[in-house]
Amino acid sequence: MKKEINLQLSPKEAYDDVVFQEVVAKKLGLNLREQQFEARQVKRSIDARGRQVKVNVSVEAFIDEPATPLLHTSKAYKDVSLADPIIIVGAGPAGLFAALRAIELGVKPILIERGKDVRSRRRDLAAINKEHIVNPESNYCFGEGGAGTYSDGKLYTRSKKRGDIRRIMEIFVAHGATEQILVDAHPHIGTNKLPKIVTELRESIIQAGGEVLFDTKVVDFILDNNEMKGVITQDGEKIHGVGVILATGHSARDIFQLLHRKKILIESKPFALGVRIEHSQNLIDQIQYNCEIDRGPYLPASSYALVHQTYFEQKQRGVFSFCMCPGGFIVPAATSPGELVVNGMSPSRRDSQFANSGIVVAVELEDLPSYQKYGPLAAMEFQAEIEKKAWLLGGQSQVAPAQRMVDFANRKVSTSLLDTSYQPGLKSINMHDVLPPFISNRLADAFQAFGKKMKGYYTNESQLIGVESRTSSPVRIPRVKETYEHPVIKRLYPCAEGAGYAGGIVSAAMDGERCAEHLIAAYVSKEI
Structure with missing residues (x-):
């Protein structure tokens, strides 16, 4: 019973x-x-x-009866080695799940990734942390698994309209994730667990007859009468397929520039920009769990979600927490030399002494009048300029500019900084010099407001580390709502975060599945 x-x-x-x-x-x-x-x-x-x-x-x-299986998904995929191929550019969550869905539908995926396999990426991550060397093809954003591999591995999403969330979770479990992600309201995998899972996803694709190409950078498209028939790599190789799913992530600026150069319709898009804020995890636990000493042996590291509406120059903009990482680390997420970007991640146990979160300000296109000369790349150019300024003021390395929170609100350069999880190191700077006033003034206002919502949050025992600028894509690659296909270029399917449609691991994975389904239904099989 x-x-x-x-x-x-x-x-x-x-x-x-x-x-x-x-x-x-x-x-x-x-x-x-x-x-x-x-x-x-x-x-x-x-x-x-x-x-x-x-x-x-x-x-x-x-x-008085055995428990039914919790998992209904297996790793068994049919052989598609001789089937029609589709091309998927980018091996992040969207690309990986698009490939698996293509296999389920009897189509061969050719998955193309500019970066290295997940194991080889580690050397480049060590180089950026310890030697401040940024490999533009292999970093925290580029490489197998995309930015999601070296992240907290958050699997929470409200985007149910894109697909079956449970199905995505079960595929992760079938490839090595703990069954607890099927249970927790805010599940996560952890940066220490994700590499093995990503490797297993790749192996499923290869064993089913799909192809996965690493160190393969797309530098051009094969177009024929406004139809995309394939891609050209940095070695001049032409790879043809039934269609192309473009799942390159929010940081592939060269792809946005390529699309613009070839006069393929793209659009500038609002995004958000700010800083990482770092507290001690114990302080956040005390605030959130109402505990006097620590959270005890059973409760997980606590998180928070904050939002505040600000007004500056008669414009209302939201300031909000983004990608909160309890028990986590801040990492250097630059994708090119000469820029500084930070992001957050957590191991599965979330057992770091630090809590960090992006605190970012909504940036609308009307906030960027001097960048309109860049057309659809306006927001991207603004984003890049802020990252370059952070790099310059940090000392032209991956040392990040930083400031204590109350000092920031009072426009006072901090005489000392706190211990940090950010491995390349910090430099005390007035962050108002890094960020434009319409960002920094809103942040200062919001931090004080957050302190009223969470007593103890607004404190000089926390610090801003900048800049957090890769919250979402500053460019949208348009697509038809019903078909997911580009409105002008046929057989091109802009996908997930890099196209401006989905953020986070699960929503990106579901978007990848939908793109595969629509491409295959339109150009391979009418039965889907």
Whole structure:
């Protein structure tokens, strides 16, 4: 017999499995010595609104019968080695899941990645952290798995309209992720676990007859009467396919420039820009969990989400937290020499002593009048200029400009900086010199407002580290809403974050699947 119940538990009851089984059995009036019994959590979320933290749990209990499988997806894919090929540019979440979906639909994917395989990327990440050397083809953004590989691995998304979130989660589990991502309300994998999972996804593609090409940079397109028939690589190789899914991510500026040069329709797009803010994780735990010392052995590192509406020069703009990384690290995310960009990531256990989050300001196109001369690349050029200024003021290396929070609000250069998770190091700077006034003034206003929402957040025991500029693509590659196809160039399917349509691992993966489905339905099979 199977029973489903909802419980509100203490952290120990929710996270200690032995105690959890006992609590559920008692709730159901069962005798564990006399009956076969297994309880499992189906959904779990933390409620920290009261003085005592509670955990809301949806439970399936199996009494005198075996538990049904939690996972319904396998790694078994059919052989497509002799099938018609489609080309997928970019091996991030969108590209990987587009390739797997193509295989499921009987089509051969040729997955092209400018960077290295996930294992080889590590040497280049070490070089940027320790020697401040930026490899423009292999870094925290470019390479197998894209920016998502070396990230927190957050899997939370509200974008249900793009597809089946559970399906994406199960594919991750089938390739090595923990089943806990199927349970937690805000699941994550962790940067230490993601490389192995990404490798397994690649192996599934190859074993099914797909191709994965690393160190292969697309430098041109093969166009025939406004139809995209393939791509040309840096070695001059022409790779043909039924169509092209462009899943290059938000930092592939050369692709945006190529599209613009070839007069393929693209558009400038609003995005957001700001800084990373770093606190001690213990302080955030004390604020969020109402604990006096630490969060204890059962609760995970706490996170936060903040938003504040600001007014500057009679314009309203939102300031909000972005990609909050509890128990995490700040990393250098530049993709070219001569620029400085920061991002955040967390290991699976989220056990760093630091908490960091992007705090960013919405940037509208009307905020950038002097950049309109760049046409559809206006926001991208603004973004690049801020990153170059951060690099210059940081000392022309990957040392990042930084300032304590209250000092920033008071426009005072910090006489000293705090310990940090950012490995290349920090330099004390007035961050108002790095950021334009319409960004910095809004940030100063928002930090003080956030301090009223989270008592203790606004403190000089935290610091701004800049700049956080790669929140989303500053360029949109348009597509027809119903078909996902570019409105002018046929057989071109702009995909996910780099095209301006999806942000985050899960939404990008779902967008990749939809692009594959639409391309194949239009040009390979009418039965999908």
